[in-house]
Amino acid sequence: MIVIQRKDIRWMVIWVLGAMIIWTWNIIFLNKLSYKLIQSAIINTSIEVIFAVMFSLAFGWLQSMALYFFDSSQRRNIFLSIIFMQNIIRSIPQIIGLLIGYVILTLLIMNGVVSSHLGQILWMSFIIGIFCSLEVSDLIIERINYFKKSDYFNAMLCCGVKERRIINREILLKSSAAHLFHKTISLFGVVIFLQCSIDFIISIGLSLDVSLSNFPVTLGGLLAKFDSKQDILAFGAMFMDITYLPRIFFEHLQGVSIALIIVYTLLCLHQIADGIAQEYDL
Amino acid sequence: MSSASYSFRFKKIIIEHSISILFVLFVFIIITIFIEHKFKEAKRERHSIQQIVNIGNINFSDTLHRELFKETARIYYSYHPANVDSLLHFIESQRTKLFTDEAYKKGSISNELSSSEALNILVMYAKFVALYLIVMLLSYYLTNTLAVYYFVEKKRMGKGDNKYHNLILSVSKNDIDINSKMKATFMFIIKVVRNIFIGIIALFLFSPAYIIAYSMKSIFEIGNYAFMIVLGIISNGLLINYAYKFYTYLIHESRKGYVETAIVKGLSRSYEWNTKDGISIKSILKVNKKFTSHIFQHIYVNARYQYIGAMKQYTSFMITGLIIIEMALNIHGHLCYELLKNILYNRYQSALLIIFLVFLLVKASEILIDYWALRETHKYENAV
Numbered sequence: 120m121i122v123i124q125r126k127d128i129r130w131m132v133i134w135v136l137g138a139m140i141i142w143t144w145n146i147i148f149l150n151k152l153s154y155k156l157i158q159s160a161i162i163n164t165s166i167e168v169i170f171a172v173m174f175s176l177a178f179g180w181l182q183s184m185a186l187y188f189f190d191s192s193q194r195r196n197i198f199l200s201i202i203f204m205q206n207i208i209r210s211i212p213q214i215i216g217l218l219i220g221y222v223i224l225t226l227l228i229m230n231g232v233v234s235s236h237l238g239q240i241l242w243m244s245f246i247i248g249i250f251c252s253l254e255v256s257d258l259i260i261e262r263i264n265y266f267k268k269s270d271y272f273n274a275m276l277c278c279g280v281k282e283r284r285i286i287n288r289e290i291l292l293k294s295s296a297a298h299l300f301h302k303t304i305s306l307f308g309v310v311i312f313l314q315c316s317i318d319f320i321i322s323i324g325l326s327l328d329v330s331l332s333n334f335p336v337t338l339g340g341l342l343a344k345f346d347s348k349q350d351i352l353a354f355g356a357m358f359m360d361i362t363y364l365p366r367i368f369f370e371h372l373q374g375v376s377i378a379l380i381i382v383y384t385l386l387c388l389h390q391i392a393d394g395i396a397q398e399y400d401l
Numbered sequence: 402m403s404s405a406s407y408s409f410r411f412k413k414i415i416i417e418h419s420i421s422i423l424f425v426l427f428v429f430i431i432i433t434i435f436i437e438h439k440f441k442e443a444k445r446e447r448h449s450i451q452q453i454v455n456i457g458n459i460n461f462s463d464t465l466h467r468e469l470f471k472e473t474a475r476i477y478y479s480y481h482p483a484n485v486d487s488l489l490h491f492i493e494s495q496r497t498k499l500f501t502d503e504a505y506k507k508g509s510i511s512n513e514l515s516s517s518e519a520l521n522i523l524v525m526y527a528k529f530v531a532l533y534l535i536v537m538l539l540s541y542y543l544t545n546t547l548a549v550y551y552f553v554e555k556k557r558m559g560k561g562d563n564k565y566h567n568l569i570l571s572v573s574k575n576d577i578d579i580n581s582k583m584k585a586t587f588m589f590i591i592k593v594v595r596n597i598f599i600g601i602i603a604l605f606l607f608s609p610a611y612i613i614a615y616s617m618k619s620i621f622e623i624g625n626y627a628f629m630i631v632l633g634i635i636s637n638g639l640l641i642n643y644a645y646k647f648y649t650y651l652i653h654e655s656r657k658g659y660v661e662t663a664i665v666k667g668l669s670r671s672y673e674w675n676t677k678d679g680i681s682i683k684s685i686l687k688v689n690k691k692f693t694s695h696i697f698q699h700i701y702v703n704a705r706y707q708y709i710g711a712m713k714q715y716t717s718f719m720i721t722g723l724i725i726i727e728m729a730l731n732i733h734g735h736l737c738y739e740l741l742k743n744i745l746y747n748r749y750q751s752a753l754l755i756i757f758l759v760f761l762l763v764k765a766s767e768i769l770i771d772y773w774a775l776r777e778t779h780k781y782e783n784a785v
Contacts, residue, residue, distance in 0.1 A: 207421050209713070210763045212721040214728075215756055222744055312609060312637070319611055320728040320741070348615055355619030378612045385607045385638060393645070 127394030134387035138380070144368070145376055153373040160341045161380070164314065167240045167247075167337065171310045172303060174248025179255020186256070187263060187286065205253055213250045217317040220246030228333055236335040243317075247310055254309075258302050262295045297399035301392055308388040315339035315381050342377045350374025407779050414771045418764055425760055429753050436749045437513075461496060514750040522751060525736040526758045532626065533723060533762065536633035540719065543640060546685060548647035549701065552655075553680050556672035603641070610636035610722060611729035624732045629723075637722040643715055650704035657703075660696055669695040706781070709774045716766040720759065 145154055182201065189198035208216070224242050227233040233242060263286055266272050275285045291299065318339025334340060341347060350371035357363045367375055395401070460466045471485060478484040605613070610632050621628045634640055654660075664670050673679035684692055692698040727737035736755060743752040 203421065203424075206417070207425060209717065210421065210760060210767060212717055212724055212759060212763060214721045214724050215759060218740075218744075219756075308638075316609055316611070316725045316729070319609075320725065342612075351612060351615040352618055354616030358617075358620055378608075378616075382604050382608045382612065386603055389607065389638070389642070396649070 125394065126397055127391050130387050130390040130394055134384070134391070137383055137387070141376055141379060141383075145372065148369055149372045149376065156336060156341060157373065157376060160336045160338045160377070163236070163240060163335045164311070164338045166237075167244050167314055168307060168310050170241060170244035171247035171251065171314065172306050174244055175251040175306055175310070176255055176299075176303065178248050178252035180259060182252060182256040183259035183263070184286075186260060205256070208250065209253055211250075213313055214316060214320070216250045217243070217246055217313060218320070221317065221321055239333075240335055243314070247313060250313075251306055251309060254306065255299075255302060258298060259291065259295075262290055262298060266290045266294065297395065298401055301395045301399070301401055304388060304392040304395060308385055308392065311381065311384060311388070315342070319343045338377050338381055342374065342381070347374035347377060351378055407775065410775055411772065414768060414775065418768050418771075422761065422764055425757065429757050433750055433753055461492060514748075514754060518751055519754065522736070522739070522754055522758070525734065525739060526755075529723070529727075529736040530762060532629060532633070533720060535630055536723065537716065537719060537766075539630065540634045540640060540643075542688060543634060544644040544647055545690070545705070547640070547644040548651060549685050549690065551644070551648050552651045553672050553674075553685070553697070557674070606635060606641040607638045608636055609729075610726045614726070614730050624730075624735075629726055632726055633719070633723050637718075637725065639715075639719060639722055643711070646711055647704065647708050650707045651700055654700045654704045654707075660700065663696045663699060668699075672697075706777050709770060709777060712770045712773075713767050716770065717763055720763055720766075724759070 145157065149157070182205065185201055186198060189195070189201065220243060224233065224239060227242070228239070233239055272285060272290075275289065276282065280289070315338050318334075318337045319342055321334075322340065322343030342351075350367075351374045353363070353367055353371040353374075357367060459470055461470070467489070471489065474485045474488060475482060478488075613636050614628075614632060617628075669678035671679045675681050678695075680692060680695065680697060684690060690701060692701065724737045727735040728741055730738075732738055736758075740752055740755040743749070743755070
């Protein structure tokens with residue numbers, strides 16, 4: 120009953136069940152080569168997304184700490200510089216930022232600086248982390264300001280508790296854990312969307328000297344492959360002739376599985392985040 | 402807020418944004434100069450290689466000629482024999498490039514941005530801005546309308562849902578008659594069908610644009626502007642996310658104390674559709690939504706004021722969505738696809754110009770949103 124009542128847990132269960140159904144279906148009906156490709160794509164995408172979220176949280180925390188302490192110290196110039204740089208990053212559409220990141224990665228590959236797949240994944244996670252960290256930083260600053268308005272903050276200072284400890288332990292860890300958790304889940308959605316989109320986009324290639332096979336297989340990259348695109352195109356045939364529907368789940372499984380994994384995950388993450396917001400009244 | 406303070410804040414907004422535009426422009430100029438320098442270096446290198454490749458009477462496709470050249474080079478590089486292999490490899494790659502590189506084939510190996518190219522980019526940019534404005538206006542209207550509709554419907558349905566839950570609870574306790582059981586089963590089926598339908602719509606709304614576009618490619622012409630507008634509004638989760646954001650602002654506002662005070666003062670509080678003291682569908686569909694003598698008017702206005710703060714993120718995300726659409730669908734003659742092509746063929750000056758123009762568009766939107774927020778603040782602070 121608890122599972123049904125709590126929206127976040129309910130959707131978590133729905134997501135796991137749905138993913139298991141897709142996985143089982145693929146084991147039974149998808150050819151071995153495509154199945155292996157999808158598996159590596161899921162693993163690579165997951166690693167990149169997890170690292171990107173971790174970088175976002177770390178950078179967001181660093182920015183907010185720097186903003187807080189430089190604002191209250193004499194070094195206002197550093198504070199203004201950080202705000203200025205944040206505003207510039209905010210004004211660059213995320214996808215353009217990621218594209219620039221990929222261009223630099225291509226140059227690094229061409230010059231032999233980055234060659235391993237893990238290095239490439241980490242680089243892209245780093246770039247995504249920079250562009251998504253602003254949301255985390257804004258949230259942390261908002262939480263600190265919220266508590267600073269109350270007597271709670273000053274009372275702790277009077278008790279001799281260090282400012283750093285009040286912010287990190289009392290405000291962020293004890294009183295904002297739900298907010299940060301909610302933001303983390305939302306970030307997963309944003310990062311998956313951006314990562315899949317940029318990998319799909321760069322299927323056209325960013326350099327004549329670097330082939331796409333140089334990049335690790337991800338869900339977006341695999342979806343951009345010709346056979347996957349053909350599978351997605353088959354959806355259109357379904358609108359013309361509804362009897363085509365069952366064939367889609369057998370004959371066009373690679374593209375349909377990838378598209379479904381992406382869209383279904385985005386939907387479930389939104390619902391889980393919404394459930395957390397409702398549960399903790401955020 | 403006094404008018405002096407108002408104009409001061411407005412000037413501050415303009416100055417802040419102008420400084421960041423100038424800063425980015427400066428960075429881009431530096432990058433352009435650096436790239437130009439690198440390009441000239443590469444051109445010089447290419448020229449010297451070209452001289453070797455074009456040495457009279459030497460045909461590098463011929464094995465004998467190649468070996469002769471190798472022997473001669475070995476004498477020249479007697480102290481660094483490894484250089485001979487590097488030179489031959491370089492010549493070989495250069496010759497391959499002459500046959501395969503699109504830039505060579507087209508004869509346009511120049512990185513410099515010509516005036517006709519710049520003009521072409523500006524025309525594409527004008528189309529992109531027009532597309533953005535249409536999508537912006539339509540999606541702003543739709544997010545507001547959907548959020549308001551959902552809010553009113555939730556308020557109205559609150560009682561209905563309880564009725565349903567009570568009925569289901571009675572069935573599980575087995576303390577109702579057969580007719581009520583039939584009714585409960587029917588309601589359950591309706592709810593399941595409704596949820597499946599909503600689920601399919603939600604999957605559609607959360608789909609990235611390229612998935613929807615490719616699945617519709619055989620039905621619609623994807624380069625069509627009308628299709629791109631629809632795609633820009635409904636895809637990438639933009640509509641649903643921001644409608645939901647507006648809805649949460651409405652929820653937060655509806656819980657505030659002034660709502661109770663206003664009800665005590667006699668404002669309507671019914672959320673029934675099209676009744677005298679309720680909410681009319683017509684008022685929800687209007688561009689300038691007004692709910693006269695209803696408490697919802699105040700909830701709506703205050704929620705909209707808070708929503709302005711989220712608009713900057715909204716516009717940036719919308720531009721991201723439009724860029725994804727243009728790039729992912731490989732639509733020739735569109736700004737963002739050209740950006741990708743320019744990067745692919747190392748025409749970095751054109752690419753930088755396009756990126757700077759997109760940055761300017763975001764900045765212009767931010768200035769307008771800041772100005773709008775300032776005006777609203779000015780209005781309400783004066784009212785206080």
